[in-house]
Amino acid sequence: MGRRQPAAAKGFVSRHIPSRLGKVRATQSWRRLGDLRVPERWDVPMSKLLSSVEMPSPSMGKEPSVEDRLAKLRSDLDYLSAESKNWIKTWGVYLGILGALVAIPKGALDLVTQLWLRPETSVMIKTGKITHVPTLASEIVEFPIVVMNLGNRDDALLGRSAKLMGPGESVDLSEAEFGLFENGQKIEVPLLVSKATLQAYDVSVTFNPKARQLAATPGMHKLELLFPGVNRSYSSAFCFALNKSDVEDLFESDQVKTKNFDLKCAKGNL
């Protein structure tokens, strides 16, 4: 590297110093990325580079030839090409790191999901309605129920039971008094709850005389539904408050009456 260069080479160097410096800059960006590769001329002292620079001579004031311009253009293109490749490689590394940050936790989560099969069933009630028809033996309480299994294993509801709680008392409701319907057809238990599904059913509750007496008592009421599952039981509750005028309207009127409720059970409700 340190040996004296011929005159032709000197001319070449003098014409290409800007490009060479450009290459040096490009290499610095490589070094930032941790690549230990060093360009072939990186270790040449600046004094030697300057000593190889041709001094201006009268003949150098002439216009450069076409070949020289082409050579300059080619070297500039080489420089730009190298810069472009560096940019792609830099962002490629960044994207790779980002991809790994996403893929590794996801892979771990998938592995856990594959190894640990479990149902994740829940039963929800949001709104309810009471219908009173004077000639019927009981009021009809109806509400939609949503059964959802967000787990990775099928589940089943093996039975159903309900309990009506009123001021100071509670009454159990049998399966006959508490029906589950889908499009008007009664659904019998056991009921399969497939994994990753959500299904809505209509529930209709008919009161026996004792339950009707409790429901017609002014105060807060809570209807609790219990569905025994394969491994555990699922429950959901629906609360509604009736004052004296509600009771007169819904249980003693000689007209058809309906009342909607949209009340979740809060802590302290019964």
Add this chain to the structure above:
Amino acid sequence: MNCLTTIPILAVLVGSVAFAFHGAHFQAYKPPIEAKPGYVTTGTVVQQNAQTLVLDTTPCEHSEKQIVIFHSPFGAKDAEPISCPDGKTFRRITANQG
């Protein structure tokens, strides 16, 4: 068998029979249908006045009854009576929600 043993056995037997009787004769209701405009159905009259008409569309069904509620304006006309398997015959009407 002494009296202390007989009484609990009789109580269990009577309770079981009463529970079975209640289960067999308990009349539950499906979620009522509120008739929408254009809805037409036939059934026995549960209740009728100027504002509402309530029909039982399952008169022969004893365990699960379906009722339909029509609100004024609605139309009603006589329909063929229905004879149930137990021998009872019910007069029916056809109603349509206006």
